[in-house]
Amino acid sequence: MGIVLGTNRYGKAEVRLVHVDRSTPRHVVTDVNVTSQLFGDFADTFHTGSNAAVIATDTQKNTVYALARTGGFTTIEEFALRMARHFVDPRYPQVGGARQEIEQYSWDRVDTADGPHDHAFVRAGTETRTVVVTRHGDTETVISGLTDLVVLKSTGSEFHGFPQVEYTSLVETDDRILATSVSARWRHLGTDVDWDASFAAVRATMLDRFAQIHSLSLQQTLYAMGEAVLEAHPGIAEIRFSMPNKHHFLVDLSPWGLDNPNEVWFAADRPYGLIEAAVTRDDVSADDGAWAGIAGFC
Numbered sequence: 277m278g279i280v281l282g283t284n285r286y287g288k289a290e291v292r293l294v295h296v297d298r299s300t301p302r303h304v305v306t307d308v309n310v311t312s313q314l315f316g317d318f319a320d321t322f323h324t325g326s327n328a329a330v331i332a333t334d335t336q337k338n339t340v341y342a343l344a345r346t347g348g349f350t351t352i353e354e355f356a357l358r359m360a361r362h363f364v365d366p367r368y369p370q371v372g373g374a375r376q377e378i379e380q381y382s383w384d385r386v387d388t389a390d391g392p393h394d395h396a397f398v399r400a401g402t403e404t405r406t407v408v409v410t411r412h413g414d415t416e417t418v419i420s421g422l423t424d425l426v427v428l429k430s431t432g433s434e435f436h437g438f439p440q441v442e443y444t445s446l447v448e449t450d451d452r453i454l455a456t457s458v459s460a461r462w463r464h465l466g467t468d469v470d471w472d473a474s475f476a477a478v479r480a481t482m483l484d485r486f487a488q489i490h491s492l493s494l495q496q497t498l499y500a501m502g503e504a505v506l507e508a509h510p511g512i513a514e515i516r517f518s519m520p521n522k523h524h525f526l527v528d529l530s531p532w533g534l535d536n537p538n539e540v541w542f543a544a545d546r547p548y549g550l551i552e553a554a555v556t557r558d559d560v561s562a563d564d565g566a567w568a569g570i571a572g573f574c
């Protein structure tokens with residue numbers, strides 16, 4: 277019986293970077309969290325502790341800041357590709373590939389009496405834009421996404437027809453609140469993309485479908501959102517979702533002689549249903565390696 281080193285990668289996790297584009301008086305703030313990891317010919321350090329090939333994680337952290345200074349910061353997709361191309365380069369023959377993961381926190385301009393302010397910002401909720409770029413040799417995969425896009429419909433949602441098996445107590449309903457916090461990630465087929473425009477369009481498509489479809493289950497809503505994204509965006513191969521069902525329960529007001537025509541609800545935070553699925557084209561090849569390490573998506 278032998279013991280061998282399995283899959284491995286290493287790097288610096290959660291490098292916090294705030295970039296201020298000061299090229300005009302109307303500053304642009306980009307607030308991100310970058311995780312840089314490399315893989316390749318690094319078995320020696322695991323086996324013997326020889327670090328002759330190891331590009332220090334500290335160096336990877338410094339590279340985030342240096343590239344932000346030399347090339348600026350436009351989109352997380354562009355920056356992650358630039359990071360990956362920096363490391364997967366003939367100057368570092370030991371590097372076979374790189375994985376660059378970035379989260380972006382949104383800031384809106386403060387609205388003043390004189391209009392949107394040039395350099396004062398207010399954090400725009402919890403929604404986070406994400407990217408994972410993987411570069412293996414010359415092959416690049418970009419998975420864009422978002423987390424914590426919280427949405428709610430106050431009607432237009434039913435749930436019934438489920439089996440009445442042992443322990444079933446849920447009452448069927450033809451009018452309920454449907455609420456979820458959408459986490460979605462989508463894999464692009466190429467890298468020649470207007471990343472901001474693509475992100476805005478995918479987000480708008482998902483919100484449109486969520487709003488417009490009369491829902492018979494969160495599963496149906498999820499699939500419809502994914503289908504709409506793939507129909508509208510030929511450059512996207514697949515989209516994966518993780519969507520908690522944020523349950524709202526009608527409060528029984530009858531003890532006090534009050535009716536409740538779907539007006540007064542209790543918003544439960546746990547437990548919650550958890551619906552996860554991938555929606556994919558049947559004519560593109562899978563790329564499971566690009567999804568490796570992305571938690572919370574099946």
Ligand SMILES: O=c1[nH]c(=O)c2[nH]c(=O)[nH]c2[nH]1
Binds near residue numbers: 446494495
């Ligand atoms: O949209 C839903 N899907 C389910 O699978 C489910 N299960 C449940 O209890 N409520 C709901 N709602």
